[in-house]
Amino acid sequence: MPATIKHLIFDMGGVLVRLQWHQQVTVLLGRDVPFEQIHALWGNARSTHAFETGRLDFEAFTDALIEEFGLALSRDEVQHRFRAMLDNDFDDSVPLLTDLNADGRYTLSLLSNTNPCHLAMVKERNTIWPLIERPFTSLDFGLMKPDPAIYQAVLDALNARPEECWFFDDGIHNVEAARALGMNAEQVFGPNDIRSLLTHHRLL
Structure with a gap:
């Protein structure tokens, strides 16, 4: 790891905040989805992509999700399960x-x-949010990881070179996309993994 790291960039869900993603998606869809497939399933869904890039509100997203996946649950139950993912x-x-x-x-x-529902929950807790100097989300750019354009948008906003950044995400495709742009990137599953990596490289 080079000694030029100036920017540490964290994913939120699965990295700083626990997710009940697998459990709740299993209930919503009525079938088990392996963890490694959830990122692709979620990111490729039309309803989710529209919600997490700011083109649908929560009510419209709920209807779109039910229609896209043929969900057998009520709107209230779908929204309850969705909130419970975070x-x-x-x-x-x-x-x-x-x-x-x-x-x-x-x-x-x-x-x-992320989306307006989960983002509001994180901000209301007022725990990690005040400790992040530069928070960026898919809602800000109208783009989602692993689209290379969202990483470039962050680099531009930070006025940073890729090699000056270390990105931490629980999704391997998101990590690979960051690496393809020249960023340092690691797949992690919580802050203990991050602390261990930083300590190992004498960056903390």
Whole structure:
């Protein structure tokens, strides 16, 4: 790992915030979807893409999701299950971000595919959000990971070179897309993984 890292960029769900994604998607669809397939399923769904790029509100998204997947659940149950996908922060998320801010060497950024419902929940908790200097989401750009354009938009906003950034995501396709642009990127499953990597490379 080069010693030129200036920007640490985190995914949100599955990295800083626990997800009940697999459990809730299984209930919604009435079938088990392997974890490694959920990212592709979610990202390729027309309804989800429109919701997470700001083109549908929650009510319209609910109707579109029910229609697209032929869901047998009521609108209220679908919305309840959707909200329940976002769980609490990982225990070490706030301590990790606090330590990194105190370290002072890095700009802490967020790059998350998210939606108005889940984003509002995170902001209302007021835990990790105040600790992120530059939060970016799919809603800001009208793009979703792993589209290369969203990574380039973040680099432009940060005025950063790819090699100055280290990106952490739980989705391997998102990690591979970042690497293809020259960013340092790792697949992680929580803040403990991030802390271990930073410590190993003497960056924390």
